[in-house]
Amino acid sequence: MAAILHALQQELNELPSQERRIAEVILQSPSDIPGWTINHLAQQSGTSAATVTRFCKSFHFKGFPDFKMKLAAELSHSTNETAYQDIVAGNPLSKIVEAIEANHLASIADTTRLLDLGRLEHAVQLLCHARRIDLYGVATSSIVTQDFYQKLVRIGKSCTAFSDSHMQITSASSLSEGDVAMAVSYSGETPETIDALHCAKQAGASTISLTSYGNNKLAGVSDIPLFTSSLEEGMRRGDMASRIALLHVVDILFTGMVSADFDRFIPKLEQSYHNVQSYRVQHNGGA
Numbered sequence: 001m002a003a004i005l006h007a008l009q010q011e012l013n014e015l016p017s018q019e020r021r022i023a024e025v026i027l028q029s030p031s032d033i034p035g036w037t038i039n040h041l042a043q044q045s046g047t048s049a050a051t052v053t054r055f056c057k058s059f060h061f062k063g064f065p066d067f068k069m070k071l072a073a074e075l076s077h078s079t080n081e082t083a084y085q086d087i088v089a090g091n092p093l094s095k096i097v098e099a100i101e102a103n104h105l106a107s108i109a110d111t112t113r114l115l116d117l118g119r120l121e122h123a124v125q126l127l128c129h130a131r132r133i134d135l136y137g138v139a140t141s142s143i144v145t146q147d148f149y150q151k152l153v154r155i156g157k158s159c160t161a162f163s164d165s166h167m168q169i170t171s172a173s174s175l176s177e178g179d180v181a182m183a184v185s186y187s188g189e190t191p192e193t194i195d196a197l198h199c200a201k202q203a204g205a206s207t208i209s210l211t212s213y214g215n216n217k218l219a220g221v222s223d224i225p226l227f228t229s230s231l232e233e234g235m236r237r238g239d240m241a242s243r244i245a246l247l248h249v250v251d252i253l254f255t256g257m258v259s260a261d262f263d264r265f266i267p268k269l270e271q272s273y274h275n276v277q278s279y280r281v282q283h284n285g286g287a
Contacts, residue, residue, distance in 0.1 A: 197222060
């Protein structure tokens, strides 16, 4: 199932009654929707054009045309895709290798189709010009924020990654205009991460979230919500493909930053590399 349709199915029972009727119509005939007008969908669902627009925006689309375009793009790829594969008892190692490769490739492809280039560009610009950057994430998400932290430090950005919920709030409280707080949570519902980003926003910082696609609380708090694939399921999955999807977006953001401000960041990146190599040689020589 396409990530957009999966998100609608997951959120169906939580939607207001009118928006739920819109989702039900879309889920019944997804391949027809790209050819419909907003008024036709409103008529079929017994709602109004304004309600359809509100429904689309609640799922972070600019409006119905944007929703149709991205749904059509997903549907055009979904016919050739295989389902994510969970851990199976006694699976031969050869099958495990194939399954993990397939899961990771599918997660990256799903995520790429969900990316909004306008939001990405805005996020890159904010990160490039930020006086200070806070990164928030707990558990598996903290691994992702640590990865981004190490990248940003190498190009000279003032940045800290926090996994402790008290330190997240403490640091967020000291942010101000010109600073950026970015929070990572695959579910988008981690209370500590939501609180930290909300606190940073109240302090005046610009806020970015990175979550799985859907109508989640963390995305609702942020100025710029970024999304990854939401299709990985299974109690035994170990958050593998989801982690790869999150790291995929982090790599895009970092590469976008260096490319956008090449003359400033590349010398710092090269200097950090050469310094590490130099001190490593000195250390090995004296051992």
